[in-house]
Amino acid sequence: MTSDSLETRTLKQASPILTLRGVVIAALVVALLALPALAKVFNSPAAVGLATQVLIYAIAAMSLNLILGYGGMVAFGHAAFFGLGGYAVGILYQHSADNTAFLGFVSGTDSLMVAVVAAMLVGALAAAAIGSLSLRTSGVPFIMITLAFAQMVFFLFVSLKAYGGDDGLMMRRRDILPFINARDDTAYYYICVGLAACWFVFTALIVRSRFGFVLSGLRQNERRMIAIGIAPYRYRLVAFIVAGAGAGLAGALMANYLRFVSPDMMHWSKSGELMMMVILGGAGTLAGPLLGAATMVLLETVLAAQTENWQLYLGCILLAIVMLTRGGLAALFNRLPGGRS
Amino acid sequence: MTASLELQGLCKRFGGLTATDNVSLSVAAGSLHALIGPNGAGKTTLINQVAGDLHPDMGKIRLGGIDIGELPAWQRVRHGLARTFQITQVLPDYTALDNVALAVQVRQGHSFRFLADARKNRDAREQAAQYLQDVGLASRSSSLVSEIGHGERKQLELAVALATRPSLLLLDEPMAGLSPLESQEMIDQLAKLIGKVTIVLVEHDMDAVFALADRISVLVYGRVVATGDGDDIRANEEVRVAYLGEGHD
Numbered sequence: 301m302t303s304d305s306l307e308t309r310t311l312k313q314a315s316p317i318l319t320l321r322g323v324v325i326a327a328l329v330v331a332l333l334a335l336p337a338l339a340k341v342f343n344s345p346a347a348v349g350l351a352t353q354v355l356i357y358a359i360a361a362m363s364l365n366l367i368l369g370y371g372g373m374v375a376f377g378h379a380a381f382f383g384l385g386g387y388a389v390g391i392l393y394q395h396s397a398d399n400t401a402f403l404g405f406v407s408g409t410d411s412l413m414v415a416v417v418a419a420m421l422v423g424a425l426a427a428a429a430i431g432s433l434s435l436r437t438s439g440v441p442f443i444m445i446t447l448a449f450a451q452m453v454f455f456l457f458v459s460l461k462a463y464g465g466d467d468g469l470m471m472r473r474r475d476i477l478p479f480i481n482a483r484d485d486t487a488y489y490y491i492c493v494g495l496a497a498c499w500f501v502f503t504a505l506i507v508r509s510r511f512g513f514v515l516s517g518l519r520q521n522e523r524r525m526i527a528i529g530i531a532p533y534r535y536r537l538v539a540f541i542v543a544g545a546g547a548g549l550a551g552a553l554m555a556n557y558l559r560f561v562s563p564d565m566m567h568w569s570k571s572g573e574l575m576m577m578v579i580l581g582g583a584g585t586l587a588g589p590l591l592g593a594a595t596m597v598l599l600e601t602v603l604a605a606q607t608e609n610w611q612l613y614l615g616c617i618l619l620a621i622v623m624l625t626r627g628g629l630a631a632l633f634n635r636l637p638g639g640r641s
Numbered sequence: 642m643t644a645s646l647e648l649q650g651l652c653k654r655f656g657g658l659t660a661t662d663n664v665s666l667s668v669a670a671g672s673l674h675a676l677i678g679p680n681g682a683g684k685t686t687l688i689n690q691v692a693g694d695l696h697p698d699m700g701k702i703r704l705g706g707i708d709i710g711e712l713p714a715w716q717r718v719r720h721g722l723a724r725t726f727q728i729t730q731v732l733p734d735y736t737a738l739d740n741v742a743l744a745v746q747v748r749q750g751h752s753f754r755f756l757a758d759a760r761k762n763r764d765a766r767e768q769a770a771q772y773l774q775d776v777g778l779a780s781r782s783s784s785l786v787s788e789i790g791h792g793e794r795k796q797l798e799l800a801v802a803l804a805t806r807p808s809l810l811l812l813d814e815p816m817a818g819l820s821p822l823e824s825q826e827m828i829d830q831l832a833k834l835i836g837k838v839t840i841v842l843v844e845h846d847m848d849a850v851f852a853l854a855d856r857i858s859v860l861v862y863g864r865v866v867a868t869g870d871g872d873d874i875r876a877n878e879e880v881r882v883a884y885l886g887e888g889h890d
Contacts, residue, residue, distance in 0.1 A: 510752040513759040517732050517743055524730040527692070528744040528805055529718030530752075538753065 321636045332493055336486040348489050349557075354597045355492040356553045359499050361577040361589030363546025368575065369584035370507050371539045372519030376443045377430070377450025378574050381544040383566025384426050385419035385551025387457060390469040390561035392418060397472065412475035412482050412491075416552045423548020424541050426453070431540035435533055450571055457563045468562025475556055482556070492553055496590075499546060504586055506542070515539050516584075580621055582628025591629040595621070643670040643839045644705030644721055644808035646691070651700035653686060653863075660686040661697065662863035668856075670705075670808075673831070673840040675850045677874075678860035679883065684843045685727055687860070688811050691841070692724045693717045704809055721808030725798040725815055727843075733787035737778060737797050740786060741769035744804035772800040776830055792823040799830065809839045816846045828852060851875075859883070 331338075332351075339347040360382050367373040392415050395401060395408025402408065409415055434445040463469050474483045481487050506512050514535050517525045522532055555561045564570070573596065581592025599617060603610035625632050646668040653661035660683040668674040676684050689695040691702055693714030702710040709717050732740050745765040746752060760766070773782050776796045781789055786797065795815055802810055815831070816824045828849050834840060835853070844850050850857060851871045858868040861883045867874060874880055 505756050508758050508760065509756055510746055510754040510759040510762070512755075513739075513743055513746065514752045516734070520732040520734050521730050523694075523726070524732055524801075526694075526715045527718065527724055527726075527730065528801060529715050529747045531713070531715045535752070 319636075321633070324633070324636060336489060345485075348485055350597065350601060352485070352489045352492050352557055353554075354594045355489075355496040356550050356557060357574070357577060357593040357597060358590045359496050359553070360547050360550035360574055361581070361593045362496075362499055362503050363543040363550065364574050365578045365583060365585075365589045366503060366506065366515075366546070367536075367539050367543045368578050369582075369588065370512065370519065371515045371536060373435075373438075373536060373540065374443050374575075375434075375446045375540070375543075376568070376575065377446035377448075377571050378543070378547055379566045379568070379570035380430070380450035380453040381423040381426055381547035382551040382554070382570065382574070383457065383561070383563065384453065385423045385548030386555035386561040386565045387463065387469070387551075388419040388422040388548065389415045389475065389552045389555040390471060391463055393471045393475065394463070394469060410473075410475050412477045412556065415475050415556075416549060419548040419552030419555075420545040421548070423551070424545040426548075427541045427544020428537070431537050431544070435536050435540060447568060447571070450566060450568060454563050454566045454568070457566065464562070466563065468560055468564070471555070471559040471561075474559055488557065492557075495549065495553065499549070500586065500590070507586070511535070511538070519584075576618060580618060580628055582625075582630030582633075585628070585630035585634075587633060588628050588630040591633070595629065643837070645670040645703075646674075646809055646839060646841065647701070647703040647706075648687075648691070649701040649703070651687070651690060651702070652698045653683075653690060653695065654698055659863050661690065664700070664860075664863070664865055666858060666865065666868070668839055668841060670839055671836050672855040673835050673842060673853050675842045675844060675854035675857045676860055677844065677847070677850055677857060682860040683863040684860055685813055686863075688724065688813050688841070688843060692722065692811055718805055721806075722811070723802040723805045723807035723809070724811035725795070725802050725813060727813040727817060729791070729794040729798050731786045731794055731797060731801075734785070736783050736785055737773060737789065737793075737800075738766065738769050738782040740797060741772050741800050741804050742766050744801045745769050745772075748805050769800075769804060772804045773797075775803065776800045777826060792819045795819060795823075795827065796830075799827075803834075807838055809841070810834070812840060812842045812844075814843055814845065816844055816849055824849065 335351050336348050339345055360378070364375065364378045367375055391402055392408045393410055396410045400408065430446065430449040434442055434449060437445055458466050474488065476482060480491070482491060507516065514525065514530055518532050518535060525532060551565060554565065577592035577596050578589055580595060581590065582588030599614055600610070603613050607613065621629065648664055648666040651661050651664040664687060676687065678684055686695065690697045693712060697710065701708060704720055704722060707720060709720055742765045745768045746759065746762060749765065770779070770782060773779050776799050778793060778796045778800060781793055786794065799815065816827055819827060824846060831840070831853055842850070842854065854871065856868060856870055857874045859866050859874060859880045866883060867877045867880050
């Protein structure tokens with residue numbers, strides 16, 4: 301993963317603002333902000349929902365990218381945290397609607413803020429538990445163990461009849477926020493823009509911080525890091541927990557967007573999809589997960605509208621992108637003038 | 642800052658092979674002790690046990706009087722142990738300066754700091770630049786390590802090891818693969834360190850060993866067959882047969 305020279309890039313960049321690259325970034329930001337208005341003009345309201353999904357998956361992919369791209373931990377169970385975040389929202393909502401309490405003492409809530417924080421905590425706690433065991437391994441055993449844990453969580457929720465089991469859990473209405481009408485799709489879109497931007501900035505800070513310096517060092521050469529006095533396990537575990545919280549956040553937003561959670565959210569194929577987004581966009585780059593999530597969601601939507609065998613075409617396109625760009629879409633982006641040569 | 646190293650009855654077996662056979666050594670603080678021996682004599686295995694990458698089956702390891710034999714490798718670094726590798730271990734995606742600055746950062750304290758830019762840690766970067774200059778690598782400080790040469794990587798590893806401010810430095814074949822000119826530079830650099838830090842040097846380059854070492858131990862089939870100064874070793878019959886007689890490889 302030598303494409304990860306992001307850290308070095310920031311050093312070398314002379315950063316003239318008016319480069320093609322700068323223009324592309326500015327255009328992207330403007331497009332994100334103007335999207336609901338544009339959707340109205342072009343009379344395609346579905347675009348807002350699609351963009352909301354892109355942003356939510358982007359948060360999940362960004363969180364995975366921290367451990368997969370920067371930390372070099374090939375975690376194949378990230379959807380578990382995504383699903384747990386979703387279920388945290390769904391379960392709290394159901395108890396709030398029924399006026400009951402979870403496990404008899406945690407009362408439900410339909411406050412988006414509380415539910416999102418709870419979902420992130422659940423994601424972080426689950427990551428702490430799963431990470432503390434699976435990070436004792438590395439390489440292929442690590443992939444298999446994270447997958448196994450995710451499957452355990454998946455089957456737990458399949459068998460949890462109190463919360464819908466296989467059929468999942470419906471939310472009659474979206475959670476609420478003070479001052480903002482989160483039930484309005486445009487407002488909800490902007491909430492997702494805001495949170496995705498926050499997570500992006502948070503990730504950007506982490507990867508260039510002292511912690512990020514160590515995390516990336518561990519990916520590059522664990523022996524070297526031990527030889528300068530680093531205990532790899534604890535740094536990896538903290539990164540794993542942060543990633544779990546991020547996936548929990550994304551899951552909470554997805555549950556609210558769909559007003560529905562089901563074990564499908566934590567199916568292993570969802571973990572694979574998240575990995576695909578990261579790799580497709582460019583592992584170990586900041587913009588990669590965003591580009592990867594957008595590409596995957598849009599391709600799925602467009603292809604599924606054309607043909608029943610859309611997965612075949614999707615596979616071919618993904619294969620072509622990964623093989624031709626070498627380093628993902630972000631690598632293409634970086635070859636624009638103004639980027640790193 | 643120096644510390645003595647004491648090995649007592651160290652044993653390590655891999656299946657039927659005895660890689661370290663009851664090795665006892667004592668290295669005086671501030672001295673340079675060379676380990677020589679034919680290929681497969683167990684020199685690197687011994688170094689790996691002292692550094693903590695391998696756990697000995699038996700025996701004790703004391704650094705400055707403290708028993709470090711049960712500590713994990715990363716903790717031994719906190720006690721003043723630093724090493725270089727036979728096959729260089731570096732961070733290829735980082736610049737040479739980053740590699741050294743990271744070692745300084747780790748020495749300065751834990752790295753659970755998530756917000757401030759690590760590269761704006763001026764103190765660490767200035768110290769790192771100094772270490773690079775000390776080993777003669779200042780001109781390459783902003784080069785990506787994946788793009789620098791083999792000899793430069795050896796120098797970089799030495800700078801990284803020194804940046805941890807060791808009291809004991811384990812050098813596993815620092816001259817291997819270097820050109821005669823680079824070797825001479827490395828010898829000069831090591832000569833400057835003598836007295837400032839205790840050094841255990843594994844090396845095949847006999848000129849370097851005899852030029853630098855205060856004491857030399859000869860390892861054959863995992864056993865120390867002789868220990869002494871340069872003249873003792875040259876004169877030792879067993880050593881001639883087992884090792885020097887085979888030529889300078």
